[in-house]
Amino acid sequence: MYKLTILDECDSTQEELKKTLKDNEFLAIIAKRQFKGKGSYSREWISDPGGLYLSFNFPTIPLNLPASIIFSVIVAISLQEYVDHTLGKHLGIIYPNDLVVKLNGNYYKLGGILVEICGNNYVIGIGINVNNQVSNYQFEHKALSLNELSRIVNNKTYKFDVVDIAKNILDKVSLFYSSRIDIYQRLLELDFTHELKNVKILVFMDGEEVIDTFDNIKIDYNLKKIVLYKSRMRKDLEFEKVRRIFY
Numbered sequence: 697m698y699k700l701t702i703l704d705e706c707d708s709t710q711e712e713l714k715k716t717l718k719d720n721e722f723l724a725i726i727a728k729r730q731f732k733g734k735g736s737y738s739r740e741w742i743s744d745p746g747g748l749y750l751s752f753n754f755p756t757i758p759l760n761l762p763a764s765i766i767f768s769v770i771v772a773i774s775l776q777e778y779v780d781h782t783l784g785k786h787l788g789i790i791y792p793n794d795l796v797v798k799l800n801g802n803y804y805k806l807g808g809i810l811v812e813i814c815g816n817n818y819v820i821g822i823g824i825n826v827n828n829q830v831s832n833y834q835f836e837h838k839a840l841s842l843n844e845l846s847r848i849v850n851n852k853t854y855k856f857d858v859v860d861i862a863k864n865i866l867d868k869v870s871l872f873y874s875s876r877i878d879i880y881q882r883l884l885e886l887d888f889t890h891e892l893k894n895v896k897i898l899v900f901m902d903g904e905e906v907i908d909t910f911d912n913i914k915i916d917y918n919l920k921k922i923v924l925y926k927s928r929m930r931k932d933l934e935f936e937k938v939r940r941i942f943y
């Protein structure tokens with residue numbers, strides 16, 4: 697379904713895609729490196745060679761869950777199928793848009809999903825740490841790449857095929873478009889958010905964004921609400937009120 701373009705470099709695959717996108721087209725762009733990679737919350741996405749930097753469009757059809765969650769699950773499913781079982785069981789997501797590795801009780805950022813809207817399309821950006829080295833970087837989160845995970849878990853340095861990973865993700869997105877993949881069934885097992893304890897969360901309350909610490913967080917995907925617990929207090933919030941989770 698997708699027409700894929702592979703670039704050696706660009707400022708941002710998001711901007712490249714927006715420049716060329718027309719309605720009723722399915723376009724995807726990957727770049728081997730980006731000079732001005734965009735992260736969520738107007739942050740920079742460090743885009744060294746070896747990572748996967750992919751953007752594609754998807755029509756803004758009504759979705760039952762936030763687009764960031766849907767595409768995070770699709771990418772996590774695709775990665776789990778791509779890597780072997782020993783690595784796959786470490787992969788999951790944290791609300792609202794993080795791909796994570798769970799290792800020895802710690803959570804590391806493997807990648808992230810950026811959702812923008814351009815006319816009648818979502819422009820989805822996927823950044824994944826694949827063969828690049830990120831464990832020594834001081835990001836807001838601890839980070840890990842698939843290559844580093846493989847070294848730790850399987851004791852071997854494996855070079856993953858970034859283009860192949862991108863094609864697998866696009867195949868899964870195409871299956872989702874034609875309703876041949878059940879996101880909800882896999883969502884609960886892939887979502888690590890509910891495991892987090894004593895967690896700092898950026899929430900939008902009383903007209904402003906505040907960071908507060910909560911004992912834990914539960915996401916009710918059926919009732920479409922998030923419940924935050926702190927001592928005996930319980931706070932029910934709509935999805936979009938929980939902006940970021942620090943882990």
Ligand code: BTN
Pocket residue numbers: 707708709710711730732733734735736737739741748749750751793794807808809810820821822823824
């Ligand atoms: C996040 O902040 O977690 C989301 C990061 C998304 C980065 C990807 S890399 C490909 C695409 N192009 C960009 O400039 N950003 C997204």
